[in-house]
Amino acid sequence: MDRVYEKAYGKINLSLDVLGRRKDGYHDVSMVMQTVYIYDVITLSKLEGKDEIVLTTDVEGLPTGEGNIVYKAIKLIKEEYGIDTGVSAHIEKHLPIAAGMGGGSADAAAALRGMNRLFELGLKSERLEELGVRLGADVPFLIKGGIALAEGIGEKLTALPAFPECSLVIVKPNVSVSTKEVYEAFDSLTEVVHPNIKKLTDSLGKEDLRYIVKLLGNVLEDVTIKRHGIIDEIKKLLVESGAVFSMMTGSGPTVFGIFENEEKAVMAGKRLSEIGGFELVEVTRCQGLE
Template sequence: MKKVVLKAYGKVNLGLDVVRRRDDGYHEVRMIMQTVGLFDRLELKKTSGDSVTLSANLRFLPVNEQNLVCQAIAAVKKKYSIKSGVEAYLEKRIPIAAGMAGGSSDCAAALRGMNRLFELGLKEEELCEIGAGLGADVPYCVIGGTALAEGIGEKLTKLPPVPHCHILIAKPGVSVSTKTVYENLDVPGLLSHPDITGMISAIENQDLKGITGRMENVLETVTIPRYPVIHEIKEFLLKQGAESALMSGSGPTVFGIFASEEKAQRALSNLRSFEDVKQAYVVAPVNRES
């Protein structure tokens, strides 16, 4: 095989709780992750020589060893003594620094792509093990679909697919540092925690209202005061008929879940009144990576 092309799907957090801050500075989380049908496209080709090169459709995107795609390719080459070079091209569509795990998803796609390109025969668990050394969200992005993530995000339990729905994703024109958000989170001072256990039961029972009624993200307590537009977008989506609306990850992306595609598309059209919204899409949940 000389070339592979993969989709790197973004994610949203249907529920995100932070249990505690560990002595090593990391935070223990309990969250429900969901892959959505907004994806980057990654192309990998074998080349002569031993070098790894990356190009992308966005000029400001790092295309050196800072990029997780390069790190993933290098990690697989080293671990399995691969001498061939690799040329990668990344077409970005997932908003950057937006709480949708775009970089982690690209990394996971690179791991899966290297597995296919060099016919390594690695199982999902082995790819997740490599991915865990590259980023906390990478193992989840390897498996995709609906999952419970615990620990620092690396302990994953697959869940049944969520019921069919339509998800409107809206990214305002600000970027948020995940590190900064977690550093400023007052875990002992949190007044409310998401009902993650109840949401798991709602997913198992295919109860969309049970899911949307439990959507909560404790990181909003840090990000929304800094960027009030997040709250404004949430309120707008609710007025447009969303079952619920929430910030994804550390933000600033907001998503609303709609039972009706017609309402979701109408809300997308009406979002034009928000000058601060720079990217917006209507997508559906994705059950697994492809």
């Protein structure tokens, strides 16, 4: 095998709670994460006779050296398993950057899976997840995708029953958000309304969509909205356009709307596209990895 392709699915946070800051600077979290059918494509090829990593991308300005998480993922596998064959990698971006959708982490997860296949290492998903946490807190989840409860710093995963069937509209405004600054602002809050994630996880597979959406929540949302009011405007637009629920994912600024059927989602997506001024408006659905 000389070349492999991997789809790097993005994610949304169906619920996100921050439990506290750890001594190592990370935060303990409790999150319900779901992959969606928007993905980057990672292509990995062997470079015979050259022990190097050559990384390219179709996005101008994206780092292609050791500062890129895909480069780090490839290097990690090479070092862990004594691989002296060179690797060429290309990132075809479709996920927005710095959007709260785990784009970089998804690419790293896809690179780990791809290296496993390219060099026929036979590594199980659990081993890839152990390696992935060295690269980032969301990487272990994005190794398998689907829907899961993520605890600890995001590395302790519990598979969950499927989210009720629905369509999604995902909207990213033309603003950038610093995850570090959002968490720092959250740490200074004296009052926080925490979502009931246990009730949510207990209800999946048992309750319908309109019941489930009432249990969703993101403790970082208010922090980011105070800095970027456009997030709240998008939420209102999505609900006005027929969403049964709308919320920010991750630390933002991307917002998703949940719709009962594809027809309503398509109409909402068309409306927001006509309004314009957004970096991304995408009609999609929840997705497990193929």
